[in-house]
Amino acid sequence: MEKFYKQLLDNNKEWVASKLEKDANYFERMANGQQPPLLWIGCADSRVPANEIIGAEPGEVFVHRNIANMVIHTDMSMLSVVDYAVNVLKVKHIIVCGHYGCGGVKAAMGNQSFGIIDNWIRHIKDVYRFHHKELDLIQNEDERFNRFVELNVQEQLYDLAKTSIVQNAWENKQDLMLHGWVYGVHNGLVKDLNLTMRNNDTLSDVYQLDFLD
Numbered sequence: 306m307e308k309f310y311k312q313l314l315d316n317n318k319e320w321v322a323s324k325l326e327k328d329a330n331y332f333e334r335m336a337n338g339q340q341p342p343l344l345w346i347g348c349a350d351s352r353v354p355a356n357e358i359i360g361a362e363p364g365e366v367f368v369h370r371n372i373a374n375m376v377i378h379t380d381m382s383m384l385s386v387v388d389y390a391v392n393v394l395k396v397k398h399i400i401v402c403g404h405y406g407c408g409g410v411k412a413a414m415g416n417q418s419f420g421i422i423d424n425w426i427r428h429i430k431d432v433y434r435f436h437h438k439e440l441d442l443i444q445n446e447d448e449r450f451n452r453f454v455e456l457n458v459q460e461q462l463y464d465l466a467k468t469s470i471v472q473n474a475w476e477n478k479q480d481l482m483l484h485g486w487v488y489g490v491h492n493g494l495v496k497d498l499n500l501t502m503r504n505n506d507t508l509s510d511v512y513q514l515d516f517l518d
């Protein structure tokens with residue numbers, strides 16, 4: 306068997322042994338179910354592992370990751386994760402976490418075609434279009450890239466707030482906060498964008514849903 310591949314299975318056995326050494330009932334407890342207080346929506350980038358960044362153990366964070374941490378309201382996978390997290394697990398926090406140096410966001414700034422992913426990236430280009438006045442004024446390309454990453458998180462956060470799932474939870478007085486973060490792959494630090502949302506008041510009127518009783 307290829308060495309790299311075999312190593313993965315060996316690593317797993319070591320990991321199990323180390324967990325059991327500290328707590329003989331560890332996996333019994335895990336098998337009893339999960340009650341994470343947090344949903345993480347992050348980038349698929351291998352450098353941005355949700356649990357490690359926030360020091361969370363297995364069972365403490367429900368995770369959805371895709372390219373460039375997008376919240377696209379026709380994405381059944383994302384909607385299903387959010388619905389389960391909000392309505393079954395009753396998470397109290399959802400963090401949308403982007404990261405500086407995001408390849409998806411970088412691709413959206415340029416014109417090169419990368420294949421089918423162009424159609425996913427196009428949602429990020431829409432974010433550029435919404436904010437082109439601010440972004441075009443930033444001369445330094447790295448600074449423009451960093452700001453674009455932040456604005457993308459902001460728009461994904463708003464798109465999350467616009468979902469019927471989140472607005473329904475707020476309508477029902479469910480305690481649910483949405484937060485926007487950007488992670489620095491260069492220093493490991495999280496920047497809280499201070500965009501926390503607890504209700505739909507800040508959404509444009511056209512997005513505020515009324516629910517039938």
Ligand code: CO
Pocket residue numbers: 348349350372373374404406407408409410
């Ligand atoms: Co990324």
